[in-house]
Amino acid sequence: MRYSALSLLTQALRGHKGWTPVWRDPAPKAEYDVVIIGGGGHGLATAHYLASRHGITKIAVLEKGYLGSGNVGRNTTIIRSNYLLPGNTPFYELSMKLWEGLEQDLNYNAMVSQRGVLNLYHSDAQRDAFARRGNAMRLAGVDAELLDREQVRAMAPFFDYDNARFPIQGGLLQKRGGTARHDAVAWGYARAADSRGVDLIQNCEVTGFTMVDGRAVGVETSRGPIRAKKIAMAVAGNSSRVAAMAGMRLPIESHVLQAFVSEGLKPMIDGVVTFGAGHFYVSQSDKGGLVFGGDIDGYNSYAQRGNLPVIEDVMESAMALWPGLGRVRMLRHWGGIMDMSMDGSPIIDRAPVEGLYLNAGWCYGGFKATPASGFCFAHLIATGEPHPVAAAYRLDRFASGRLIDEKGVGAQPNLH
Numbered sequence: 001m002r003y004s005a006l007s008l009l010t011q012a013l014r015g016h017k018g019w020t021p022v023w024r025d026p027a028p029k030a031e032y033d034v035v036i037i038g039g040g041g042h043g044l045a046t047a048h049y050l051a052s053r054h055g056i057t058k059i060a061v062l063e064k065g066y067l068g069s070g071n072v073g074r075n076t077t078i079i080r081s082n083y084l085l086p087g088n089t090p091f092y093e094l095s096m097k098l099w100e101g102l103e104q105d106l107n108y109n110a111m112v113s114q115r116g117v118l119n120l121y122h123s124d125a126q127r128d129a130f131a132r133r134g135n136a137m138r139l140a141g142v143d144a145e146l147l148d149r150e151q152v153r154a155m156a157p158f159f160d161y162d163n164a165r166f167p168i169q170g171g172l173l174q175k176r177g178g179t180a181r182h183d184a185v186a187w188g189y190a191r192a193a194d195s196r197g198v199d200l201i202q203n204c205e206v207t208g209f210t211m212v213d214g215r216a217v218g219v220e221t222s223r224g225p226i227r228a229k230k231i232a233m234a235v236a237g238n239s240s241r242v243a244a245m246a247g248m249r250l251p252i253e254s255h256v257l258q259a260f261v262s263e264g265l266k267p268m269i270d271g272v273v274t275f276g277a278g279h280f281y282v283s284q285s286d287k288g289g290l291v292f293g294g295d296i297d298g299y300n301s302y303a304q305r306g307n308l309p310v311i312e313d314v315m316e317s318a319m320a321l322w323p324g325l326g327r328v329r330m331l332r333h334w335g336g337i338m339d340m341s342m343d344g345s346p347i348i349d350r351a352p353v354e355g356l357y358l359n360a361g362w363c364y365g366g367f368k369a370t371p372a373s374g375f376c377f378a379h380l381i382a383t384g385e386p387h388p389v390a391a392a393y394r395l396d397r398f399a400s401g402r403l404i405d406e407k408g409v410g411a412q413p414n415l416h
């Protein structure tokens with residue numbers, strides 16, 4: 001069923017009784033051309049681009065819970081392409097371009113909203129670093145503007161500009177950045193993939209791999225064995241667990257990241273703002289709640305909930321930037337499992353095990369990457385060659401030393 005103003009009107013006149021399910025609920029078949037493990041944003045996007053761009057439709061997406069139950073439905077929805085390093089900038093800019101055409105491509109309202117992402121700076125050194133990043137972005141054809149203090153004040157008058165420790169000096173703005181409705185992204189990709197014949201199989205946990213002569217030829221699941229010519233892993237926070245089933249040890253640690261939503265308020269900030277002197281970022285949802293987050297919990301965990309010390313840390317940073325928040329009530333918070341790679345950048349590559357493909361290491365920036373990740377992973381699976389803009393995301397860079405360390409902090413997940 002195609003969604004349009006006409007279909008909405010027709011359904012309205014018929015009492016909305018004619019809407020069909022957004023995707024089917026098929027039983028798993030014995031064999032597929034491609035099995036994708038993980039029904040998050042990246043797995044679903046990969047299925048969509050394999051089917052729509054490469055004509056491969058004998059695909060199953062196996063999800064241990066329900067579609068969108070992982071990080072794709074838990075993140076703070078920020079999309080941007082304000083990266084510095086050559087390995088990253090073209091990839092994230094491809095993602096931004098795919099976001100800009102996503103709703104037409106999927107025929108689904110993902111609420112992509114380019115309201116701007118503003119990174120605040122609080123010292124001369126930070127301004128210089130942001131100017132350098134902005135210049136690198138502009139050289140790569142990405143929009144960036146360096147704002148001074150008064151320009152920022154005009155956008156957000158209620159921040160604490162004269163905070164004695166962290167005075168706001170200005171900000172780096174990417175106007176094309178913004179937010180997208182996270183679970184609608186999962187549903188949109190799922191619906192588009194399903195409409196091309198992809199089987200989306202929920203409540204189907206992969207529990208092992210079927211190996212023949214060192215090659216992965218299928219998966220063991222909670223709903224029986226499934227054979228596949230190619231097997232693609234896109235399990236985000238569970239990457240190290242699933243890779244271990246195939247005998248691989250990845251340069252990835254799993255940590256929890258929490259998100260927070262306040263009570264509904266009148267419109268206060270247009271876009272996304274990040275505090276440059278602590279880990280805190282905030283935007284406002286269409287329902288009026290302030291959506292914000294900060295640092296990862298600093299211990300390894302596979303639990304989808306976080307702990308009190310980080311809540312306190314996030315609230316302290318919030319108060320340092322925006323003292324008025326002290327009067328706002330926090331309504332909800334939750335956690336997701338981050339696949340923190342050792343240089344803070346992702347992996348889109350063939351795995352050392354023949355027949356297995358790897359998409360992992362998204363840290364806490366993988367939502368914005370969803371379209372390009374699916375696009376480039378589909379290219380790799382279909383052609384056997386890395387897509388040019390994702391060619392740097394190789395697994396062997398951790399052995400060769402060709403790291404893509406955007407923040408320059410080395411193998412310290414808590415600092416990425």
Ligand SMILES: Cc1cc2nc3c(=O)[nH]c(=O)nc-3n(C[C@H](O)[C@H](O)[C@H](O)COP(=O)(O)OP(=O)(O)OC[C@H]3O[C@@H](n4cnc5c(N)ncnc54)[C@H](O)[C@@H]3O)c2cc1C
Pocket residue numbers: 037038039040041042043062063064065066068069070071072073074075076077078079204205206207234235236237238242257258259293334335336337338362363364365366367368369
């Ligand atoms: C609180 C929070 C805030 C964030 N904010 C942002 C942000 O603002 N911007 C941004 O760009 N990124 C953000 N992120 C990061 C982003 O959400 C993730 O990097 C991205 O969603 C990961 O890719 P995914 O959507 O495919 O993951 P997921 O949705 O986690 O998909 C992986 C799926 O694999 C499934 N799975 C795992 N093991 C198995 C198995 N054995 N068998 C079958 N299925 C399995 C899981 O159930 C899960 O559904 C945030 C994350 C969190 C938690």
